[in-house]
Amino acid sequence: MPLSFDWPFPERPSIFYKAISTLTIGLVGSFSKFWMKCATSLRIENGEILRNAVLNRDPDRPLITVANHHSCMDDPLLFGATMPLRVFWNRRRMRWSLGADDIVFTMRKHQMFFSLGKTIPVTRGDGVYQRPMDFALEQVNQGGWMHIFPEGKVNLTKEPIRLKWGVGRLIAEADICPLVVPFYHLGMDSVLPNQEPYIPHIGEKVSIYVGKPLIFDGLVQKMKKENRSLEEIRKAVTDIIQDELYKLKIKCEELHRQHLANDSSSSRA
Numbered sequence: 025m026p027l028s029f030d031w032p033f034p035e036r037p038s039i040f041y042k043a044i045s046t047l048t049i050g051l052v053g054s055f056s057k058f059w060m061k062c063a064t065s066l067r068i069e070n071g072e073i074l075r076n077a078v079l080n081r082d083p084d085r086p087l088i089t090v091a092n093h094h095s096c097m098d099d100p101l102l103f104g105a106t107m108p109l110r111v112f113w114n115r116r117r118m119r120w121s122l123g124a125d126d127i128v129f130t131m132r133k134h135q136m137f138f139s140l141g142k143t144i145p146v147t148r149g150d151g152v153y154q155r156p157m158d159f160a161l162e163q164v165n166q167g168g169w170m171h172i173f174p175e176g177k178v179n180l181t182k183e184p185i186r187l188k189w190g191v192g193r194l195i196a197e198a199d200i201c202p203l204v205v206p207f208y209h210l211g212m213d214s215v216l217p218n219q220e221p222y223i224p225h226i227g228e229k230v231s232i233y234v235g236k237p238l239i240f241d242g243l244v245q246k247m248k249k250e251n252r253s254l255e256e257i258r259k260a261v262t263d264i265i266q267d268e269l270y271k272l273k274i275k276c277e278e279l280h281r282q283h284l285a286n287d288s289s290s291s292r293a
Contacts, residue, residue, distance in 0.1 A: 025147055026123055026155075029132075033140035033159070041140075046115040048140040053112025056104025062141075062266060063226040064215060066105055067283045069275070070234040072085040074106050077205045077237060078117065078169060086164040087203035088270045089119070090191060090265055091175035094182065097224070103171075105232060115142075119169040122160065122190070141150075148176060152193040152258070160190075165199045174265065180218060184273070187266045192258025195240050204238040206265060208272035210280040215283070231283045233276035236269055 034041055060066055077087050091102065099121055103111075111117055115125045125145040135145075146156040164170055172194075176189040195202055211230035216222065240261055247257045 025150055027145060027147065028131075029125075029135055031155070032129075032135050032145070036085065042115060045140045045142070046113065048137065049115060049118050049142065050113040052100050053104060053107070053118070054109060056100040057107070057109060057112070058104070059224075060101055060105035060230070061141040062104075064211075065227065065229045065283070066232075067230070067279060068106060068232045068234070069177060070236075070280055071232070073234045073237065074205055074207060075108065077203055078107065078111060081203055084167050084200055086167050086198060086200060087169040088164070088191065088194060088202045088204045089169070089171045089205045090174050090204065090269060092182075092208050092269065093172070093175050093178050094209070095216045095218065096222075097144050097146050097216040098173065098209070098212050099171060101212065101215065102207075102232065105230065106234075117169070117246075118142060119171045120144060120160065120163045121171045122156070122173075124148050125156075142226075152190050157190055157193060161194055161197060164194050164202055167200075170194060170202075172267075174181050174262070178218060184266075184270045187262050187269070189255075189258050191253070191265060192260075192262035195261045196244055196254055196257040201239070201241040201244055204240065204265065205234065206272055207232060208237065208276040209233070210271060210276055212241070229283050231276055231280035233272050233279050235272045238265065238268060240264075245258060 044239040059063060065069060081087060120142045122146060123138055125147050128138050129142065129145045144156045144160055145153060172191045174191045175185055176188040179185060207230045207231065211228055214228040215230060216224050244257060
């Protein structure tokens with residue numbers, strides 16, 4: 025099913041468009057960093073892995089980050105927590121992301137705002153071969169950074185669910201196999217609860233556990249030499265990411281327990 029609105033990205037962005045996009049990303053990112061550093065209690069494990077992947081990877085190597093999805097404000101606040109300020113003011117370096125067209129792009133002003141912020145509208149249920157995913161693959165093939173919440177929705181139960189294959193397609197069909205960095209987080213649904221009146225809370229505890237980078241070059245090349253189908257490749261890739269993400273879940277749960285216990289001890293002391 026095609027999008028119900030015009031495609032929001034210009035084929036050749038003008039200098040003015042890039043400037044407004046840079047301003048949008050920079051202001052939102054700066055506010056997110058302020059909020060996460062000053063209005064939450066934050067604990068991050070292996071944050072340098074994520075920063076190094078964004079700032080120091082081979083310039084031709086694309087980056088895909090994947091994370092669980094617990095709150096509508098996971099992006100941008102999680103990147104406010106993990107990225108240095110200069111990343112938000114560098115439009116070329118900043119991440120692309122995917123957003124559900126029926127939630128994020130429901131009004132004209134939202135379409136403009138989120139597209140300026142490098143969010144690509146996707147139609148849930150339309151599969152991995154839809155125009156937005158083609159566009160996402162183009163950005164990956166230009167060496168860009170793509171962030172994906174592969175659960176495909178805000179996971180209210182926090183129980184492990186089957187990941188969507190879109191991330192597998194971006195890896196299986198990329199010209200240069202992307203570096204993949206998974207991370208898991210807890211506490212974001214306390215910062216912005218998933219029920220009305222949707223008012224952000226201050227002083228909440230957020231824990232983020234960044235995993236080791238995943239490299240799929242060997243697996244993808246091997247499966248292609250074996251004449252395996254693209255569907256088989258993207259399923260194999262997605263299965264590995266799913267396993268790694270839910271291993272991080274266990275580690276992050278322990279980190280978050282310690283975080284909560286330490287803060288509780290401090291408050292009683």
